[in-house]
Amino acid sequence: MNSPRILEIRRGVLEKNDLLAQSLRARFDAAGVMVVNLVSGPGAGKTTFLQATLRFLREAGAHPAALVGDLATDNDAQRLARSGAPVRQIVTGGNCHLEAEMIASHLTAWGIDLNALDYLFIENVGNLVCPASYDLGEHLRVVLLSVTEGEDKPLKYPVLFNSADVAVFTKIDLAAAVEFDRPAAAAAVEAVHPGMTILDTSAKTGEGMDHWIRMLTHFRQTLSQRTLT
Amino acid sequence: MHELSIAYSLVEMASRAAEDAGVTRVAAVHLRLGALAGVVKESLLFSYDVATEGTILAGSRLEIEEVPVALYCAACAAVSTLDTIQSFRCPRCGRPSSDVRQGRELELISLEVLDEQPAYS
Numbered sequence: 001m002n003s004p005r006i007l008e009i010r011r012g013v014l015e016k017n018d019l020l021a022q023s024l025r026a027r028f029d030a031a032g033v034m035v036v037n038l039v040s041g042p043g044a045g046k047t048t049f050l051q052a053t054l055r056f057l058r059e060a061g062a063h064p065a066a067l068v069g070d071l072a073t074d075n076d077a078q079r080l081a082r083s084g085a086p087v088r089q090i091v092t093g094g095n096c097h098l099e100a101e102m103i104a105s106h107l108t109a110w111g112i113d114l115n116a117l118d119y120l121f122i123e124n125v126g127n128l129v130c131p132a133s134y135d136l137g138e139h140l141r142v143v144l145l146s147v148t149e150g151e152d153k154p155l156k157y158p159v160l161f162n163s164a165d166v167a168v169f170t171k172i173d174l175a176a177a178v179e180f181d182r183p184a185a186a187a188a189v190e191a192v193h194p195g196m197t198i199l200d201t202s203a204k205t206g207e208g209m210d211h212w213i214r215m216l217t218h219f220r221q222t223l224s225q226r227t228l229t
Numbered sequence: 230m231h232e233l234s235i236a237y238s239l240v241e242m243a244s245r246a247a248e249d250a251g252v253t254r255v256a257a258v259h260l261r262l263g264a265l266a267g268v269v270k271e272s273l274l275f276s277y278d279v280a281t282e283g284t285i286l287a288g289s290r291l292e293i294e295e296v297p298v299a300l301y302c303a304a305c306a307a308v309s310t311l312d313t314i315q316s317f318r319c320p321r322c323g324r325p326s327s328d329v330r331q332g333r334e335l336e337l338i339s340l341e342v343l344d345e346q347p348a349y350s
Contacts, residue, residue, distance in 0.1 A: 004256045007340040009246050013239045013260070014335055097231055130231035132267035133335070158314045159267040162329075191316050194325030 017134055020100040024137025031114035034220040035122065037136050039160060040144035041153070042126030045170040045203060047076045049144060050123055052203035054083035056213045057119060064119040067106060069098045071125060086112055097130035098122065100137055118220065128157040139223055146171045147180035151188055158192040166197045168212065173202040235268055235335070236276035242337055244285050250342070257290040257341035263334035264298050264314050298332030 012018060028035050038046050050066060057064045065086040068076045077089035088110045090102055103122065107114070114120070122138060124131045143164035145153055148171060154161040161167065167189050175182070182200075189196055199215070201208035243258050258277075262268055270293055277291040297310040302319035308330050309320045318325050 004341045004343050007246065007250055007252065007342050009243070009337050009339055011242060011337050012335060013235060013242060013337055015242075016238065095234075129267065133231065133235070155315050159265050162265060162314070162317070163267075190325065191318075192314070194317050194327045196327075 014133065017100045020104060021135035021137040024100060024103060025139070028114065028120070028137060028139070031117070032224065033114050033117040033120050034140070034216070034223055035120045035136075035138045036216070037122045037124060037131075037138035037141045038144065039124045039128075039131045039141065039164065040126060040146075041128045041149065041157075044126070044144040044146040044149065046123050046126065046144055047079055048203040049168070049170055049201065050121055051080055051083055052206070052209055053121065053212065053216075054080065054085040056209055057216070058084060060213065060217075062118045062217075063116060064121065065112060065117050066121040066123060067103065067110075068123040069102075069125045071095075076123065086110075088112075092125055096125055096127050097134055098124050098136055099134050103136050119216065128153070128160050132160040132163045140165050140219060142166045142168055144168045144170050145185065145189075147175045147185075148178050151181050151185035154185075154188040154192050161189060161192045161196075164193070164196070166199065166215070167193075168199045168201055170201055170203065172200045172207060173205045230269075230272055232268055232272035233276040233279065236273060236280035239277070239337060240280045240284055240286055243340060246337075247285050247340055247342065252340070252342040252344070253285070254343040255286050255289045255340050256343055257292050258286065259292045259294065259338040259341070261294050261296050261334045261336045261338055263296045263332040264311075265329065265332040266335040268335060270295065294338075296332060296334050299330045300326045301328040301330050302326050303328070 040046050054064050066080055067088050067090055069090045069092055070076055071092055071094055074089040077087050080087040088106060090106050122136055141164040143161055186198055189198055199208055199212050201212055247255050274291055281287050298314055299308050299310045301308050304324050305319055305321045
């Protein structure tokens, strides 16, 4: 018997995903489409929020589209398609998160012309843990937290909240009814991601949506000056 | 739970490296796991045994080195490690910071390999 020797490797375990995500981002940049990854727990209102976002953007003359991840159904895609924007469902078959490979293969199968789009939204699977580790090639990661969920969610899922760029509080039309403690929720976000932008929205009443749309538009302009053509 | 899918990626990468190096037996796989990698150590250890089944790594140990978050604080001009990921504040002065310098690692560091040699030579 001989003693073990060390074979050095030093490579990221998710290197394959990360490289693919980088090449997707380069493709999105070249096509001039800004990509937004929406993450949240189940029931935070991602689909309703996205539905309103697509509607507002289209009313403003922009060209958005959406890729929607779901464990088993295509209900969300059907709801979103009513906005008139191109929508494609990714049924993950039980997989708890989206990976860059799924985005790449669905873009190919979809055959959508990225050059004709201004925004592509990716609605991730409702899960506050797994989507954090996977770069999808997005420019902006947005985490949603509904007022009905409990103000300490960011403290329970710090990795996802830390990985996101913007936090959106949804269903604020219900805030008073559920005695949402906004300062506590904002403090929890600030604790796990100091300086993160927080937006208050209601897709139902439209409150705060103008602010969100302005932020998207501004972000896309900044991005196009930097990278988008 | 995505640790099983991560374990499969890890096993694929480690097996290929072992085969490329002409290794026939692997005693251990060394991994660095950051506190912000979004991976639960216990779940990964459990998944590892499942993912290695029938591969060159079957029966090997997964050694995980946990890496804490390190934050840069501009006021202190210093990097400090955190013992929690629920409060991104400089442990020296208490000021908040989002300048993460360490803690997102999910890195295959090395393999501990056993070279088989003829018993009588």
